[in-house]
Amino acid sequence: MSENDGDEGVVFEIAIVLPKWGEIKGGDASDDITDCVEVLVAELRKKGLIVERVLGLQNEFVKLAAPMEILGKAAAELQIRKRTYIGMEFPFQWDEAEAFVRLPDGSLFSWCERFLCYKHLINGIVNNEKSVVLKFDSKEVDWKPGELLIRKLESIGIVKEVFPLNDEKKRKQLLRSWAMNWSDFTSQPIDDICSYYGIKIATYFAFLGMYTKWMFFPALLGLTVHLIDFGSFQLLVLPIFFICLISWAVLFFQFWKRKNSALSARLQIYCSVGVESEYKSLQTEQKTWDSPTELMKKQNTDRLKEKAFFQKEEWFGWLMRLRNDSFIILSIICLQLPFELAYAHLYEVLGSDLSKFFLTAVYLIAIQYFTRIGGKISVKLIKYEKNENLEYRANSLVYKVFGLYFMQSYIGIFYHALLHRNIKTLRQVLIQRLVIYEVIENLLENSIPYISYSFKKFRTVRNKRKREHESSRDKPHPIPRVEKDYLKHSYAASIGKEIEDGLFDDFLELVLQFGMIMMFACAFPLAFAFVVVSNLTEIRTDALKLLAMMRRPIPRSDATIGAWQNIFQFLIVMSICTNSALLVCLYDQEGNWSLSPGLAGILIMEHVLLFIKFGFSRLVPEEPAWVRAARMKEATEAEKMCCKQLLRSISGDEKIPRETKKND
Known part of the structure; x- marks a missing residue:
């Protein structure tokens, strides 16, 4: 016990x-x-x-x-x-x-x-x-x-x-079977995670595990392109690598949808529906002695009222979201875009490495300030939107804040790649972001909660000694386990803590990483190998962070990755455009952007890849056959029961007017 x-x-x-x-x-x-x-x-x-x-x-x-x-x-x-x-x-x-x-x-x-x-x-x-x-x-x-x-x-x-x-028995069991289990790098006890933390966190780790497994293919492909010299066929290697990469990304997300559907069907016993319903109906009182004709007239009137009510709510909510999104987009264009371009230009112009270091330090401090302001503004704007539940509000926050991070993460790289066409500098920036940034981010992500917890624990013991005037020789009182849990960091988002939990930062790290390796794949194919190593450690470090360094999170019942799915799809489309432009930079050494046969081929390839992106999504069904059959079976059984119940209630309603007429 x-x-x-x-x-x-x-x-x-x-x-x-x-x-x-x-x-x-x-x-x-x-x-x-x-x-x-x-x-x-x-x-x-x-x-x-x-x-x-x-x-x-x-x-x-x-x-x-x-x-x-x-x-x-x-x-x-x-x-x-x-x-x-x-x-x-x-x-x-x-x-x-x-x-x-x-x-x-x-x-x-x-x-x-x-x-x-x-x-x-x-x-x-x-x-x-x-x-x-x-x-x-x-x-x-x-x-x-x-x-x-x-x-x-x-x-x-x-x-x-x-x-x-925390339930200490289950927590220690998960430490052994999950965080400390290195026998299979991508194996995870998803059912146990769902039972202890809820289906939202289980879905994140299921996605991270599948994403890491599938990443082995582009990593092997990238190593082949980077290490092997294909001689006269070298000019064809990058386009072929790019086509394979886009096909891989499209198929991965189609098969993830299938897995997510199967996972939701298997883990739906862990889900629950709260008291708040997304359906807002107009309450109308009906008297049991109304005739069927009068009931039909009232139902038609109620339908018209409900239709007008829903249309008003729908368009008003859409206009509010459009206003808020437009405000965020204009703020990014007018405020953050010039700042990001100025940093990229100064980084390109400065020749001293020391000057570049100080410039980057000032830039990192400034973007943190910009991001915090943008996050606070986004949270305030969401309060005025007609979002139906907490998950809808969280998705709205994700879209708005990702726009800020997208601008600060990629605009400087676009500048090096497309304007200056400096592929060498681009590769240096990618290496810094993928290797140095990932290592530092993981260290800070796991060390700061531990250091903070240790400091709070030390300060608590010290204050206790001061209050009771204890000597340093005396044995300190042990801290109860419940107080240890309280001193730990809460699993909250860095932005919008009242709307999102720590999954926001974990998903954001994955999305920025995916955009980095996909949108500039042709410039640095070796990046996929770095990502495999990073994600293999990410699975265990995130598990250890949750189990040992954080409080037990408040559970969430959403069984999908939400808005992040659409963001990943957006990054795939962006990667088609950016890599096509990179291929132009690599092959058009003169820099005149002329439509030679090779460049025309790249433009044709871009359109073919866009067709593959939207065509492959129809080839792989998003829902397994057994899930679809089970859902249809449940719907049929529900319809039968509802029909029987409705027929019984209608028969009972019709008997009342007849008996009333006889008595009259």
Whole structure:
């Protein structure tokens, strides 16, 4: 049994962080704050939760666990849809729990579903009686009727944070089978990852593993092109390499769609649907004694109202997104584009390596400032958009912020490649970005959370010693495991923390890497070999980062890579254009851009590759046959059940008017 477990094997999954007595605004230890904490603990226990209070060195923690019955009733209140043994999904009902499919480990609810239930139970504590006086730090605050207790305590500084706890038994098991398993570099326990972290993170690692496996082919091809001299056929090598590369990229993403579809079908028992629905219907009351003719008239009127409502919402939301996207695009063109071009020009003009170093240092600091401003503006703009749920808002943020990163990552390289046509400088920049940047980024990505955690831990122990006037010879008090989890970094995005989690930065790193190697493949074919080595280590370092250096993330139920899929497709189209221009630079040594037979062939090849890009997408089905058959079977069964239910309800509605007429 781990330290995170209770006396009877209960796993505590949520923690509430509270300040210790006497540490609110420098107040002395007193019983005033006890009232607040005791009220909170009492209300949590009334909800049926198992509560354990842990006194840490710097904070107090309230750990929460829930019996299966309490989670089941909360899931029924939330109307969480779960898969049944007949293959269909229905809103969960605790009385009919045996009809719903259990997970492979025997549990009834996934981590995502349990988190929703915990959130519902904690946020559901409302004052339904008279006003209660909450005391803290010699001050009094009224907990008025209808107010949420957690929100009230957060507003007055009693509740610092609510965060998920690690299950030490499962975490150590994943460390052995995933992060420390080097027997197969690309092998990953996707089902266990999904069970512990949720389907969104499992989808990311499934994509990263497949992407790394498929990368072996272009890496081998690039090594062949770089190392072997083909003699008189050397002029044909790069075009053939480029055609093979585009075909590989198109086929990879088509087969990824197939795998993602199969993965979603296999892992859908881990998914859950929350209380918020994407469908917004107009509520209309219908009397049971209306005649069928009147019901039909009302339904037609309601359809017209719903149509007008949806059209208004659709066009208004589209206009808001168009306005925000236009604002971001114009800002990039007017502000960031001149800055990026000025840096690229100065880098080309300066002759001293020391001057280039200082210029690059100033540039890196400046682009961080630009990116932060752009991210904050994007987050504010998204709040005014009509996005249906959190995933839609996250996708909108991804598109906007990627535009900023795309400009700062590639515009200087375009400048070297197309304007100055300096292939040597272009290769130097690519090597710096791919080798040096990747190494530094991975080191910082994994070392900063560890250093930050170690510093917080050291400061916590030191402050404890100062407060209690302990001698350095005394043995320090051990830090509880829950406090260790609290001191770790949260898995949050560098931009838009309230919308995106750490997957934003992980996907962004992959996208920028993919764009770098694809858009300038003809200038540096060896880059694919560097990427293979980098991604093989990325799988394990990302796993180690999640398991050892970060808090347990809040689960997300989206089963796709979202907006990143469209960004990858955009980069493939861009790579066709940029590599065609690079081939022109390589073969047109005179620089007159004349349409000689060779250059005309390159233009023809560009159009052929665009045809391959959009043609191959139709050759490989995006959905496996077994997934399509299972989906059609479920739809047919659902239609049969709905038809039976509708016929029964219609028959019952028609009996009421007849009986009413007889009585009249």
